[in-house]
Amino acid sequence: MQLTDKIYIAGHRGMVGGAIKKKLISLGYQNLLLRTSGELDLRNQQAVNEFFRTEKPDYVFLAAAKVGGIHANNTYRAEFLYDNLMIAANIIHAAHENKVTKLMFLGSSCIYPRMATQPITEDSLLTGPLEATNEPYAIAKITGIKLCESYRHQYGSNFISVMPTNLYGIGDNYHPENSHVLPALIRRFHEARTARKPSVTVWGTGTPRREFLFADDLADACVYLMHHYDGAETVNVGTGEDLSIRELAETVKAVTNYEGDILFDSSKPDGTPRKLLDVSRLHGLGWKHSVDLHTGIHLAYSDFVKKQFSLINAI
Secondary structure (H helix, E strand, O other): OOOOOOEEEEOOOOHHHHHHHHHHHHOOOOOEEOOOOOOOOOOOHHHHHHHHHHHOOOEEEEOOOOOOOHHHHHHOHHHHHHHHHHHHHHHHHHHHHOOOOEEEEEOOHHHOOOOOOOOEOHHHOOOOOOOHHHHHHHHHHHHHHHHHHHHHHHHOOOEEEEEEOEEEOOOOOOOOOOOOHHHHHHHHHHHHHHOOOOEEEEEOOOOOEEOEEEHHHHHHHHHHHHHHOOOOOOEEEOOOOOEEHHHHHHHHHHHOOOOOEEEEEOOOOOOOOEEOEOOHHHHHOOOOOOOOHHHHHHHHHHHHHHHHHHHHHHO
């Protein structure tokens, strides 16, 4: 991947795509293709085909997706399945038709079975039932992986797939209903501290264990793999370290300087009991994460506070 190559980042305004964009710019890449969803609806096959025919990108980072936490995944099941299926199918096929040099598809650790052996290896895919609350999203992502595998098998396309663990970072989604667990906790503890509330209620029992990766680390891994990996096998991207939701809540409480109590609502779903990726394949390729969780949460919280301050001033 040369500094002057045309590189299309699908989803550049999202947290992951934005981190990839920032990383490429910092490395001196000068020819980035960027389109907002208003400018290019990735669910529209004709529009995507026309874009690829006109722009002829050399490399593609497929980071665009409809995303959300347990509530959003379980509520908007048809949208999560349809939108993500169409995005993956349209871009991957257009990349093949227009002879893209290399494409990277970003999946999700939710593709793995709910009760997969921990830590989860890439070979665990399709070996058991999925977590019910995010099954539509997972199926769409599995389809993207299989599309990359199939185009590689039939046409020799250099399409690779990476499976990130739970992500957080700069530009995250802090919507009160549709965000993932870590940004949801950041917002909840911040608002509780500001309003001097005596307690914060966290969904579930607090016992599930999760792994978290800072989005800038994912971006670094993606660029690294685009340079150094051309294999057919998917690659897990994570830290190889996890903690309980209770421990996560306590960490966010400390970072946000909240002094009240933490309560757990066991009537709400826990989701998968544990989700820790086996990242030995990634480590074997020569890449490891650099941002520890405590530092990353501080960075994410600072970004959240800046955004809140900007919104207040804009009113």
